Amino acid sequence: MANGSRQAAWEFFGTELKRRREEAGFTQSDLGSRVFVSGGYIGQFEQAIRKPQLDVAQRIDEVLQTGGFFERLWRKLIKEQAYADHFAHVAELERLATEICEYAPTVVPGLLQTAVYARAIYLASNPLAADEYIEEMVRLRMDRTQLLKDATRPVYWAVLHEAALRIPVGGPAAMARQLDHIAAMMRERKVMVQVFPFSAGAHPAMGKMMTLMEFDDAPPTVYTEAVLSGNLLDDPAVVKRSQAHYDLLRAAALSPEASLALIESVAEDYRRCASTT
Template sequence: MANGSRQAAWEFFGAELKRRREDADLTQVELGSRVFVSGGYIGQFEQAIRKPQLDVAHRIDGVLQTDGIFERLCRKLIDDKRYAEYFAGVVELERQAAQICEFEPTVVPGLLQTPAYTSALTLATHPFAADEFIEERVTARVERAQILSGPTRPLYWVVVHETVLRVPVGGPDVTARALDHMADLADARRVVLQALPFSAGAPANNGSLRLMEFEDAPPVAYTETSFSGTLVDDPAMVKRAERAYDLLRGAALSPEASLALVRSAAEDFRRCTSTT
């Protein structure tokens, strides 16, 4: 489903929610209190500014006695074939998050990638893929990154391992431009960026880690390996993930020193390009 038609479908979801709520003679605040979110969130669902999580959609169906229609719509809309099945729901949570904290040990985080960097990564894992497949992945990632410039953009904090700054992806020029882009977003205050240097030793977390916080819902953690991802909402496990992230953040360089390291690494790749 194209991005435009997907947005239109969410607008239908919102209009239908408003109609069913008014038919039940409930205000936004009253419905929100019954499904454990604020009335303001119900208003944002109805305006298609934010999208409800599946459990919220399920509770809305229960309160409005709508026979599962909102949960089914929600499941259909987050079933995006451009993403792995285990990641599609995470994309929707990103769009709803008030804060995202991410650690990446090997590659530039998806929300900070350039199209050329994404294309090179996709080709590395799908060496026989058709151009259309690669273009689809690039477009999907560009769309994801739009949350950093939208009206409800989250506070975004990223820690990257120094490995991210040293491994060429798509060649020195592509990597240099990707690092420049990451640094430019930090300069523009779209992201708080820290680098975990090699000198810090073993990291407190070995894999990719993402923490997401919401205005009116409990936080979740997401971990990922090469072929699978796990969304964690158990409070005790989320707390463990938060402690690991605090350790990563504490061991990392300051944002100022990190930015200098990223800029320096980009220059190193540019020098490689000029000597070849």
């Protein structure tokens, strides 16, 4: 399903939600309180600004007594979406976020990746996949990176563990280009990046990827990811604790200036290595 027709389908979801809510005599706040989200969330679902998670669609069916209509429609739309189930909602929220803070323990975050780096990642995960599949995945990843090039881009802050700089994904030449790209984004003041050095030792998020997102009109969220799975959480206590962990990471990381110098130095090391092979 193309992006335009998929958006139209989500708009149909929202239109039906509004129609059936009004038929049941509920305001947006009434329905929101019964399915454990805010009335503002219900309004955003109806306008196809945000997509509900599965458990919310199921509770809407229960409250409005729609016989599983919204769950079935949700599953069909999610099945035909571009991203894996565990990440699809995160990709939607990225476009709505006013601030995105990421911690990456071993891999450069998707929003900072070059096409060559992304291709190497997908090939490592799918060594027998057809070229068409790999190129489609790379295209989708590059589509996401446009977010940081838009005039209305969110504030973006990343803490990269030094390991993410030192693992030669795609080989020395690819890593040199990847690190050059990050350095250029930093110099253009499109992103803030800090490096957490090996010398800093232990930290609260050992080995755990983490993405914090803030919004103008919705509670902040935290997303963590494991192998073929992910958790998107908006429980205030969990988000607050995750933010505290992120603050500790930033405090122990190199300054942005020192981080830029290290990134450029490692890129030069990769270039020298590439020139001798």
